[in-house]
Amino acid sequence: MSAVSKSQKKREALVRATIKLVNNNGFHAAPMSRIAKMAEVSPGTIYLYFENKQDLVNQVYIEVKASFTNFAFKDYEEHLSVEKGFEMIWKNIAEFKLKDMEEAMFLSQCDNTPMIDEASRKEGLKHLQPLLDLWIRGQNEGIIKNVSPYMLYAFSIYPMAFLMNVQQRELYELSSKHIDEAFKMAWNSIKI
Amino acid sequence: MSAVSKSQKKREALVRATIKLVNNNGFHAAPMSRIAKMAEVSPGTIYLYFENKQDLVNQVYIEVKASFTNFAFKDYEEHLSVEKGFEMIWKNIAEFKLKDMEEAMFLSQCDNTPMIDEASRKEGLKHLQPLLDLWIRGQNEGIIKNVSPYMLYAFSIYPMAFLMNVQQRELYELSSKHIDEAFKMAWNSIKI
DNA sequence: TAAAAATGAATGAACGTTCATTTTTATATA
DNA sequence: TATATAAAAATGAACGTTCATTCATTTTTA
Structure with missing residues (x-):
């Protein structure tokens, strides 16, 4: 067996x-x-x-990250417009962080500590490619600012992590109105 | 003695x-x-x-956070315009994260783990008030979006933390050109 | 020379991990 | 179907280590 x-x-x-x-x-x-x-x-x-504790944590990280990226791209189709595509991915990510807050918190802890080894970190990053592709397309179409993907990620996706931390710690509630406001700010900061 | x-x-x-x-x-x-x-x-x-290890870590956190906020508001004067004031604070923070990367990394680790107890976390947040005041003034003057300070922070200040993490881990270099691009994106996302 | 500061070996608790043993499961036999 | 049996899975007490913390002693300071 x-x-x-x-x-x-x-x-x-x-x-x-x-x-x-x-x-x-x-x-x-x-x-x-x-x-x-x-x-x-x-x-x-x-x-x-x-194998041991490190292996346990690494494996959990990779699995949670995979489930995160899966959810992020659910229903996403390449033929969507850049803006619609981005909105879909962005809101999927927001939904994931709301519905699976435990997993999201775990990821944010992993991404900010030396808990996870470098190889597993790299492994977890693999699956973001569709988002990078979308941004490249947006830049080619003259819709999205011509800056590095790090910059685009930092100002459009990453802020959600902060909002979730706040929500979790300060009992601040992220209503759907807030989510929509946040999305608009995200799009606003990366679009030309 | x-x-x-x-x-x-x-x-x-x-x-x-x-x-x-x-x-x-x-x-x-x-x-x-x-x-x-x-x-x-x-x-x-x-x-x-x-007193013990927890006390050591708490005290270190509070001190580093204080040195961070001190630096963030150095040279800042309330009579500056909202945009100039924000630019000054933003760039101070960027400079701090570049010059004192060790401290900045330590803070990002503390802010994303249960390492620090709640009281010390609260204590560390105290000194950001001038930035909040600036934002309120900006909103009154109709210059800054009328959303919660969490949202403003998430999209203008927090992204730097991500860029620093990337820089530290991927040997990505944050040139002064990048810093300026990043500032423009930050301002762009919070201004009306 | 007395008080304050610093030392580092000692302590006991807690940890990750192992392995001899037991329990469960799957397969073969009647 | 019922029983026997071997392999696989699971157990948990035990082990060696490492940790935070203490305190009798020594060193430094005033």
Whole structure:
């Protein structure tokens, strides 16, 4: 019996427990013993699914990042106009961050600490290509500012991370009116 | 002899060591023993200056944040126009993040993890008031969009954090041309 | 020479990880 | 269908390490 057919339930429970514990206490306060307890599994079992703690965290990161980018591009079609395409992706991302706040918080923690190793970080970035392509098209059509993708990302997508942090910490509520305002500011800052 | 007259050199060395180690390895890999070694001080000495590890990290955070906001408002005068005032603050912040990258990285790590306790986080936020005041004035004058300060911050100041992360990790260089482009995008997204 | 500051070995708790053992699952046999 | 059995999965006590913190002692300062 090969590795893939081992009980996936246990693996998923471990992934969920890792996200939750790292969110609430940070990497340094998410010991394997607690992860195991929360997943209702023995500590030893973790090592059937993951090499060690670093591997566990790396794998969780890559999976959450993949689920994030999947959601970001759902329903997105290349034939859409640049503006419509951007709006769709932007709002998908906003929706993801609202509906899966746990995952979003986990990602923001990973992206700002040395928790995750460089290889996994690179791996997680792979799937943003459609957005980069859209921006290149926008620049060719003279619709989007001719600056680096880092700049475009920084001023249009990344601000959401801040708004989510605020929401989470200050009980500030992101209503759909706010979301729409935020999208307009995002588009406003990258369009020519 | 009171607490303040104890050798400040040792305290400062401890603060610097904490910043450096937390930056390179994260909170979970910055043990007191290594902080002490890097500061060329005995582990026991730390406890003459700080209650415990949490207190050490909290105090470092508050100090770095204070030095950040001090720098952000250097040369800023209330009689400046809204646009000039914003440009000055924005570029001060950019300069701080370039010149004191260590400190800036430390702050971004603190702001995205549960490393710092809530009270210290609040304390660190106190000193941003002049920027909020400027925005309120801008809104009264009909120059700045009438949205929440969170939104203004998210789209004008916060993106720098992303650009710095990128610079640090991908060897992407933030030339003064980029800085100027970035400022224009920041202003563009908050002005009416 | 007395008070203050600094030391670093010692302490006990907590951690990641291992592995001898038990439990579960899947397959083969009657 | 029921039973036997071997492989796979899961367990959790135990291990060695590392950590934050303490405190009896030494060094520095006033």
